[in-house]
Amino acid sequence: MASPVQSAAPGRPRDPRIDQAVLRAAEELVVxxxxxxxxxxxxxxxxxxxxxxxxxxxxxxxxLVHEAAFPDLAPGPAPDDGPLADDVRAMVAACRDVFARxxxxxxLPGLLAEVVGDPVLNAAVLARFRAGTWGSMHExxxxxxxxxxxxxxxxxxxxxxxxxxxxLLALLNRPDGVLGDDWVESLxxxxxxxxxxxxxx
Amino acid sequence: MASPVQSAAPGRPRDPRIDQAVLRAAEELVVxxxxxxxxxxxxxxxxxxxxxxxxxxxxxxxxLVHEAAFPDLAPGPAPDDGPLADDVRAMVAACRDVFARxxxxxxLPGLLAEVVGDPVLNAAVLARFRAGTWGSMHExxxxxxxxxxxxxxxxxxxxxxxxxxxxLLALLNRPDGVLGDDWVESLxxxxxxxxxxxxxx
Numbered sequence: 001m002a003s004p005v006q007s008a009a010p011g012r013p014r015d016p017r018i019d020q021a022v023l024r025a026a027e028e029l030v031v032x033x034x035x036x037x038x039x040x041x042x043x044x045x046x047x048x049x050x051x052x053x054x055x056x057x058x059x060x061x062x063x064l065v066h067e068a069a070f071p072d073l074a075p076g077p078a079p080d081d082g083p084l085a086d087d088v089r090a091m092v093a094a095c096r097d098v099f100a101r102x103x104x105x106x107x108l109p110g111l112l113a114e115v116v117g118d119p120v121l122n123a124a125v126l127a128r129f130r131a132g133t134w135g136s137m138h139e140x141x142x143x144x145x146x147x148x149x150x151x152x153x154x155x156x157x158x159x160x161x162x163x164x165x166x167x168l169l170a171l172l173n174r175p176d177g178v179l180g181d182d183w184v185e186s187l188x189x190x191x192x193x194x195x196x197x198x199x200x201x
Numbered sequence: 202m203a204s205p206v207q208s209a210a211p212g213r214p215r216d217p218r219i220d221q222a223v224l225r226a227a228e229e230l231v232v233x234x235x236x237x238x239x240x241x242x243x244x245x246x247x248x249x250x251x252x253x254x255x256x257x258x259x260x261x262x263x264x265l266v267h268e269a270a271f272p273d274l275a276p277g278p279a280p281d282d283g284p285l286a287d288d289v290r291a292m293v294a295a296c297r298d299v300f301a302r303x304x305x306x307x308x309l310p311g312l313l314a315e316v317v318g319d320p321v322l323n324a325a326v327l328a329r330f331r332a333g334t335w336g337s338m339h340e341x342x343x344x345x346x347x348x349x350x351x352x353x354x355x356x357x358x359x360x361x362x363x364x365x366x367x368x369l370l371a372l373l374n375r376p377d378g379v380l381g382d383d384w385v386e387s388l389x390x391x392x393x394x395x396x397x398x399x400x401x402x
């Protein structure tokens with residue numbers, strides 16, 4: 001799991017239990033009250049610590065909440081290089097699972113608004129995603145293009161943005177926020193075969 | 202161009218010049234101050250009218266701003282049913298053009314946050330998009346599947362969400378907000394041919 005932003009200040013070693021308690025409190029509270037009404041003070045109180053202790057760890061609410069909402073971005077085991085079709089389906093399903101969790105659904109709209117207005121935050125969020133799951137996806141796709149398993153003109157960055165963006169908009173389009181396995185199959189089939197793809201008459 | 206939400210109240214016919222002045226004021230102000238700091242009072246003042254006059258026309262800021270940010274959603278001329286590949290490239294380029302305008306970039310993040318928390322607004326925004334450009338796209342894609350031009354298992358709704366979502370995330374990913382024609386070609390190629398598509402070795 002990625003570390004919180006490190007403070008440059010010298011002093012006693014930080015207590016990782018406080019990091020975890022703050023992240024857990026942020027995760028709970030954003031689901032309970034929504035991003036807009038979430039305050040660092042309330043997070044600190046629920047975590048049994050103080051606002052200054054939170055601000056020593058994270059520059060602000062958005063930096064903290066995006067870590068709480070997306071805790072599973074560590075690279076994890078490398079994709080096992082099964083058939084590309086299987087790996088793409090797994091990639092779409094994993095993206096759906098990450099975005100559809102209550103904490104992500106509660107945090108995402110507010111985070112998107114903040115990211116657009118704050119280039120430093122935007123860069124931090126992107127770097128965290130790229131170092132994590134999306135980085136593994138990128139490597140798998142580059143290998144697929146290199147090995148001839150995928151068309152040579154496919155841009156892995158565009159594919160990853162497409163999976164992420166399609167998931168985001170599909171969740172917004174469905175008030176119940178449910179994206180079933182049929183949706184995963186449908187998007188995967190489109191990305192693998194395209195409109196004019198191999199099964200086209 | 203779509204009408205503003207109509208008031209059920211009887212009375213004098215509404216003055217369409219006020220509608221237009223309010224929409225134009227909202228468009229200018231959201232670019233100048235951002236969505237979060239935009240107020241209905243400031244919009245009314247710039248438009249030379251009053252807050253009550255605005256609220257007689259739109260239930261609130263988000264309803265007004267989404268019309269100001271996306272004025273071009275009328276169905277327009279039906280796609281001319283050229284080759285599907287050309288129509289898909291035109292669809293991706295049109296979506297890029299709509300989302301990349303300064304007013305849309307300024308309004309979108311705030312609107313997304315409001316849409317998620319407000320099912321009535323969400324339904325109104327989706328209905329407006331579906332009645333406009335996205336409706337024409339949907340018809341074109343349904344015809345392509347029916348005529349055998351596109352694979353029969355392609356879901357037009359998933360394709361439209363994919364184009365919209367990919368565009369949205371690509372804009373967020375690029376702080377300068379520039380999506381060039383190479384990006385349009387790259388996404389179009391992916392959607393048309395897929396990873397394993399006809400040019401695949």
